[in-house]
Amino acid sequence: MLARELAEEFPVVSLDTDALTAARMMGERRHPGLIVCDDDGRPHTVLPASQVLRFIIPRYVQDDPALARVYDEHKSDQLLTKLSHKTVQELLPKRQDRDELPVVDPDATTLEVAAVMARMHSPVVAVLDNDDQVLGAITISRLFEVLFPARSDD
Amino acid sequence: MLARELAEEFPVVSLDTDALTAARMMGERRHPGLIVCDDDGRPHTVLPASQVLRFIIPRYVQDDPALARVYDEHKSDQLLTKLSHKTVQELLPKRQDRDELPVVDPDATTLEVAAVMARMHSPVVAVLDNDDQVLGAITISRLFEVLFPARSDD
Numbered sequence: 001m002l003a004r005e006l007a008e009e010f011p012v013v014s015l016d017t018d019a020l021t022a023a024r025m026m027g028e029r030r031h032p033g034l035i036v037c038d039d040d041g042r043p044h045t046v047l048p049a050s051q052v053l054r055f056i057i058p059r060y061v062q063d064d065p066a067l068a069r070v071y072d073e074h075k076s077d078q079l080l081t082k083l084s085h086k087t088v089q090e091l092l093p094k095r096q097d098r099d100e101l102p103v104v105d106p107d108a109t110t111l112e113v114a115a116v117m118a119r120m121h122s123p124v125v126a127v128l129d130n131d132d133q134v135l136g137a138i139t140i141s142r143l144f145e146v147l148f149p150a151r152s153d154d
Numbered sequence: 155m156l157a158r159e160l161a162e163e164f165p166v167v168s169l170d171t172d173a174l175t176a177a178r179m180m181g182e183r184r185h186p187g188l189i190v191c192d193d194d195g196r197p198h199t200v201l202p203a204s205q206v207l208r209f210i211i212p213r214y215v216q217d218d219p220a221l222a223r224v225y226d227e228h229k230s231d232q233l234l235t236k237l238s239h240k241t242v243q244e245l246l247p248k249r250q251d252r253d254e255l256p257v258v259d260p261d262a263t264t265l266e267v268a269a270v271m272a273r274m275h276s277p278v279v280a281v282l283d284n285d286d287q288v289l290g291a292i293t294i295s296r297l298f299e300v301l302f303p304a305r306s307d308d
Binding site (some may be wrong): 026028053062067079104112140141147151 | 263265
């Protein structure tokens with residue numbers, strides 16, 4: 001099976017997508033991350049959901065999560081408003097910490113996709129066409145469905 | 155909302171679970187990882203699906219995934235048989251590279267769960283009871299459903 005057949009739809013946003021919209025997409029579509037594209041539609045990076053939390057939650061609470069229990073509902077809600085009027089661009093960490101997006105071309109074999117995921121410790125690869133536009137993405141669990149099918153006697 | 159209410163069922167295996175069974179679980183249940191427990195049921199680590207691929211795929215193919223295209227179907231299938239008669243324990247990297255499992259207690263608040271995920275860059279936390287048994291796990295996309303609900307006018 002080739003990458004073009006394995007690819008599924010994956011949420012894609014641009015650098016100037018509203019940050020709250022991006023966060024809602026991950027919840028609604030139950031995805032742990034989004035592909036972020038440049039204005040020309042080429043993939044720029046992955047925005048992992050955990051990065052959104054790193055943006056919202058004060059450093060000292062990240063250092064000692066038990067402190068979060070002293071936040072009441074009002075104060076928690078206030079934290080979430082930090083996303084208002086922000087863009088995806090503003091959520092991204094500085095370049096060196098940014099997650100590189102693993103990519104393959106549509107003719108990559110199953111084993112090639114697996115090798116890219118293994119190399120980059122990545123649970124997802126984007127499938128790009130000849131113009132570097134995102135055709136979709138292959139998640140590692142989809143790849144495992146194909147590589148390790150349920151036994152027929154299951 | 156508290157961790158006990160957010161927790162969902164998550165695939166759990168033990169160190170001596172058959173490696174192929176573990177790989178099939180990830181495909182069938184579309185999960186990018188499994189919680190690995192010790193014999194006493196306490197969580198030991200997370201087995202990310204990418205680690206299974208790192209075990210199977212030869213180092214030189216990981217270094218240059220394009221080489222995978224020269225593998226024919228028979229040779230690809232041979233790689234997958236590397237999982238036969240192996241246990242989950244044998245797939246795990248040496249301790250220092252192993253993913254620590256982020257955990258919370260059942261009374262952790264939504265914000266505390268978020269802080270643990272932010273701190274550990276983790277898309278999942280395990281919820282443990284008083285005896286350190288796994289009650290379930292909270293994925294970051296489930297957390298986002300609660301933190302960033304769809305607007306009522308959507």
